[in-house]
Amino acid sequence: MEKQAIIEFKNFSFQYYSQSAPTLHDINLTIYKGEKVLIVGPSGSGKSTLGHCINGLIPFAYKGEISGSLAIKGQDTREKSIFELSKIVGTVLQDSDGQFVGLTAGEDIAFALENDNVPHDAMQSRVKQVAEMVEMDQLLNSSPFELSGGQKQRTSLAGVMIDNVEILLFDEPLANLDPATGKTAIEIIDDIHKDSDKTVVIIEHRLEDVLHREVSRVIVLNDGRIVADMDAHELVCSNILTETGIREPLYITALKYAGVEVTCDMHPGYIETLEIGSAKGTVKSWFKAIPPETPHSENPCVLQMEAVSFSYDGARPILQDIHFDLHEGEMISLVGKNGAGKSTLSKLLCGFEKVDKGVIRYRGEDIKDKTIKERAEIIGLVMQNPNQMISKALIYDEVALGLRLRGVSEEEIKPRVEKVLKICGLAPFIDWPIAALSYGQKKRVTIASILVLDPKILILDEPTAGQDYRHYTDIMEFLVELNRLGVTIILITHDMHLMLEYTPRAIVLSGGRMIADTAASFILTNQEVIEKANLKETSLYHLAELAGIPDGTHFVQGFIDYERRLKNR
Template sequence: MREEDPPVPVLRGVDLRVDRGEFVALMGRTGAGKTTLCLSFNGLVPQATGGVIRGRVLVQGRDTRRFPPASFARDVGMVFQDPESQLFQLTVEDEIAFGLENLGVPPDEIDRRIDWALSLVGMEGYRRRSPRRLSGGQMQRIAIAAALATRPALLVLDEPTTHLDPRGKSEVFHSLRHLRQILDCAVVMATQDVEWIVSETHRVAMLLEGRLAFVGGEGDGLDDLREAHWLYEYGIPQVNRIVQVLLPSSIGLSFASIPKVAEALRPARWHPPERGFLPANSPPDGPSVVKVEGLDFVYPNGVRALSGLSLDIKEGEYVALIGPNGAGKSTLARVIMGLLSPTQGRVLVCGQDTRSTPVSQLARLVGYAFQNPDHQIFSPTVREEIAFGPRNVGCTDAEVREIVDAMLARFHLEPLADIPPSILGYGLRRKVAVAAVAAVRPRVLILDEPTGGLDRVSANELLDFVDELHQQGTTIILITHDMTTVAERAHRCIVLVDGRLLFDDTPRQVFDRPDILKAASLMPPPVTRLAQALDAPPEISPILTAEEFLQAWAGGPDDER
């Protein structure tokens, strides 16, 4: 990572074959080497990244070391983990046309393919829009559409659904299925999204510290790894916990679809607890820390992002801000932070009007971790990145050192303390960004998709840290498409659709409203759907956590099957 450092092995002895029409999922912890392996499929590793490669990668029989990456453009479509890093045209249609023009596709065919690719990812009405004015999830869809339009023999996608709402994920997987059917295209996807891949992929390749731990189909070979309990870390959140307790001899079911797990659990053995489930925490009765009054926001290009929004968030609340891509969630966060000024209405943060309060002053009250960590990382080392905020709010040198050391330890970043954060992997950059914001100890912490690109273990470590801050009195506003996290951690859900407030209540109330979920392109957590598949009685529905499921199943987890 630095000139004086010894080489860092990233991949070790990887052997993998992908055939036409096959869908292979790459899984593994953050930093396991998934992105490096993806970038090797068109020669970007090592030709663009540098480094030493031993062995070879053959695509359509050609060695990626011996041909320039551009020569693989017709055969390999690539979607990077950060969609912004590959979007550079002025309009969406220009973005999709760029690759096709360079491949010599006739203009009439280019026009047809633009419409075709946009329809596959649900972005038909965005042809003339600027990619830079889209939400993170919408950018991901455009990057995928641009890769689909070239109709490659191999499509490589690095965490392509990280910022997508459930409907967007469904559309992406449907488009990949369609592409494989009509073109016999091979797909390799690096992902942490187990629930989708178990029903869509042919094989799963698991990377552990740069080595392939195993390669197998759904359930294939997994039953031979019953002692490898680390596999549970990668199963469907919540569902794998239930498999561990109720079906301990069937570790392969951690990678099974919800219908298959439900089938293994039948006949249902519900025994609802006499007192039901504990009610959600009552909202704090403290002062308002964020008050939104009649807020409208319109971007300079005329796109209305927020309309007539009014909210009151009390000190000490843990709020999940949810809704489909493009609903206005990130825009609202930026208005609260003072980075955008309301078109109409006002926002008060701890009683201060964001229209007249300097951002530097608001930054002492509100911390904001951007959806894209590259929007806020700028320091030469991880240590200096984390130190920047505390130093600028007046902490002494001793206090800064103490805070930085604590953050480095809490996020397991000590070995990287003197490394430039900009060269770290996406998941590690996200950890650095959250650590830097939390280091200021703001009264309100806004986290925009903080677990995107993180494996489940790393995501839980980050969220446990957020829980600690909340218990210490910090108000949390979490923007996320991860309904498991919403169900398990948030006390209040604010649902936005098309910039308007659709619903505002507890997670249990939100997940008990199919009409709200449909309108907001959301779906209940996996355990809720598993309980529904097993006909959970109304008095305990909706079940939101694995613990609730086990408590209601035949008297609890200690009951033997």
């Protein structure tokens, strides 16, 4: 049977009216009916814009200049309304909470039908039917506050499938999910693709996670142009990923470190299909040659939690019997699924909430009587979204705010702000308006505005959420530098790469209890912890299996040590 084109870009360019240069240049791309296509690219590569063109937000909601043509099912999108397009293309946006418009899951799923004036009874039965397809039929009366991130995403998926669309478009479906939920999401998408004749387009920058299941093709975008259009095997063998700043799968990195030449006949696109046959020996000997890290002497303790328990209502415990020591100059991860108590723990540390039982000590001294303001001079908290913290127009004022509120004199403020801005690499921007900064720079401003109070411990909530590999590396390397200057850092994160690469130690919470406090290499290879904390086994572990190395944990640790030495950390 001949392939039938369903999405056809021809010499397509697009420029937002608000921008001085085109975001998409001369795109030629044909997607056929029934294909499952992954579009990857770094931030600013134009991949979201491409998605907006397909679902009609461009030119309906975002205005700009189009040249060339884009046809969906053979018809130019400019001749169709966004409503007509929405009957063909169903879009699941990345923020599964923000796009949840109903007060309950059922209402949200029914939303498109309501707008189509479908009668009440027909609507009820159709919602039930679609909810069953994504296993949400038992939760139709739940409010978004009662649903997990994964359940909200399933709701959104049901909400677009209810229209019997032919194309499913996923805009960064993994962005707000923990690793295990993300893995399930990829499986659900794949199952739907297999069970129906729908065309699936996934826009993501987390390549390895999407490649958990097979895709027909991967399209790589960079600077608004298509730089690759090939299958996954070919892609990971090429240099395209490194050149465009997309993180290659971790097992590929490990193979390269080991000196193995990755070729297409190894089927390296997916860990499940990888065959390393003759390279086994190379991997083994590389692993054996990695010298073990010499344990270095422990610094004195800065923070101790002793048997800390907490509950909001006195009945349902949120945290129970938490105890750990944090040593000066450490950088650790705090992980666990949503609702495990991670943010509550940071609120206790900052003094936003008071512990019910147990003691928190800073350098041996109980800090329960310190006010929020006083604690901030010991422990600083950087929130996930910089927009949640920035309240001034100019960088200087924003960073100076904490000092001004403390009544510090302007003469003293100036050198302190300047020093912090220098540390954060923001000195050249000192007089800039914050609005002119990029996301990563804004993040630095919020970190600077906390650092200026000179806290000894810094807690960062998902510092790299939604960032592509390059920005992720920028932010993390900056934190490593701060860490070297003596700031102790706690990272609250879902990102397993981050744990592996940057934090030798991780604390895992599950259901308000601490279930592990150990090396990241152990956590990401231990089935029990992985399951309880909604994590995912790292692909390095599978690589160890493939190479016939029995001790997977050791192999992962070897990889971490090797990389740390390589990057001279």
